[in-house]
Amino acid sequence: MTENKKIRVLIVDDSAFMRTAIERMINSDPSLEIIGSAANGREAVEKVARLRPDVVTMDVEMPIMDGLQALKEIMRLCPTPVLMVSSLTKEGAKVTLDAFDLGAVDYVPKPGSTLSATILTLKDDLLQKIHAAAGCQPKAVKLDFAGARRGPKKPLASTDEIISRAIFIGASTGGPPAVQKILSMIDPALPAPIVVAQHMPKAFTAAFASRMNLLCGIRVKEACDGEPLQNSIAYICPGDHQTRVSRSIDGRCCFAITPNSIEQDRFAPCINTLFFSAAKEFAHKSIGVILTGMGEDGVRGMKNIKLMGGLTIAQDRSSSVVYGMPRAALEQEAAVRILNLEEIAREIELSLK
Numbered sequence: 398m399t400e401n402k403k404i405r406v407l408i409v410d411d412s413a414f415m416r417t418a419i420e421r422m423i424n425s426d427p428s429l430e431i432i433g434s435a436a437n438g439r440e441a442v443e444k445v446a447r448l449r450p451d452v453v454t455m456d457v458e459m460p461i462m463d464g465l466q467a468l469k470e471i472m473r474l475c476p477t478p479v480l481m482v483s484s485l486t487k488e489g490a491k492v493t494l495d496a497f498d499l500g501a502v503d504y505v506p507k508p509g510s511t512l513s514a515t516i517l518t519l520k521d522d523l524l525q526k527i528h529a530a531a532g533c534q535p536k537a538v539k540l541d542f543a544g545a546r547r548g549p550k551k552p553l554a555s556t557d558e559i560i561s562r563a564i565f566i567g568a569s570t571g572g573p574p575a576v577q578k579i580l581s582m583i584d585p586a587l588p589a590p591i592v593v594a595q596h597m598p599k600a601f602t603a604a605f606a607s608r609m610n611l612l613c614g615i616r617v618k619e620a621c622d623g624e625p626l627q628n629s630i631a632y633i634c635p636g637d638h639q640t641r642v643s644r645s646i647d648g649r650c651c652f653a654i655t656p657n658s659i660e661q662d663r664f665a666p667c668i669n670t671l672f673f674s675a676a677k678e679f680a681h682k683s684i685g686v687i688l689t690g691m692g693e694d695g696v697r698g699m700k701n702i703k704l705m706g707g708l709t710i711a712q713d714r715s716s717s718v719v720y721g722m723p724r725a726a727l728e729q730e731a732a733v734r735i736l737n738l739e740e741i742a743r744e745i746e747l748s749l750k
């Protein structure tokens with residue numbers, strides 16, 4: 398968006414109360430402009446085509462046409478950046494992950510029962526994500542996982558194997574489809590573990606790990622505190638917690654996971670936190686990857702991996718939904734390679750041969 402042009406927002410929600418609440422939050426930012434609202438998906442599709450907003454906030458459960466169907470139609474007829482307004486529940490996580498596949502840029506949490514307190518917390522998140530979404534070029538990104546590489550998945554069991562190499566991936570806005578793409582292309586027998594820090598709350602990371610395990614060839618699970626890392630497994634860092642890797646005296650590498658309520662970091666999981674531990678424990682045998690997302694989380698940690706001799710990769714601009722984190726990695730000379738998603742998957746496998 399240009400500096401003087403306001404970001405034009407369409408609000409979609411069947412609740413008049415929620416429309417008013419979101420409107421008040423958006424109106425607090427002078428660089429944003431509400432151009433209309435819709436109470437159901439069908440009305441939303443019509444208004445997107447007619448009003449051409451820069452960003453849409455989209456509720457999920459609505460009469461006549463729900464949010465997912467409306468999103469699908471918007472992406473087909475008039476691709477527009479859409480933020481889903483999702484509940485932080487198991488079902489809300491599933492719907493949001495479906496929305497990412499259909500082309501949604503990001504989500505904002507729907508206020509729960511303690512509405513007045515939660516709305517205040519929601520405001521900053523909403524405004525920040527609207528600004529990030531306004532610069533996106535959205536498209537439906539549903540992947541054909543029937544073509545995912547297949548093979549026998551690594552069994553989950555306690556193991557004493559010594560892990561010498563590991564891949565660490567950090568992602569934020571637009572990250573779930575990007576992570577899906579990479580994991581679907583990875584050899585199920587990859588001779589190293591993959592650890593993914595995706596900015597998501599706990600309910601979402603558990604659902605994300607389960608979804609990836611069903612759809613991808615490599616085994617995927619949510620990481621657990623004290624769990625030893627194993628080759629040929631991709632781990633999703635749990636939301637609302639900070640995840641590190643730590644090597645014991647006998648050489649085994651395990652997860653050290655602590656609640657963010659103790660650490661009080663802005664992001665949970667924090668990519669920098671994971672990458673710092675990766676540099677310490679794996680040094681030149683670590684690979685750090687930064688994918689799409691706004692801000693700079695992960696850049697300082699990636700610099701440490703690079704300083705220790707590890708390979709560092711940033712996603713390229715054309716395949717990123719939001720080029721903030723990869724651009725920061727490039728500008729701060731933290732990334733050695735700039736690659737698209739398919740190239741990242743190939744580079745990971747080649748570096749381990």
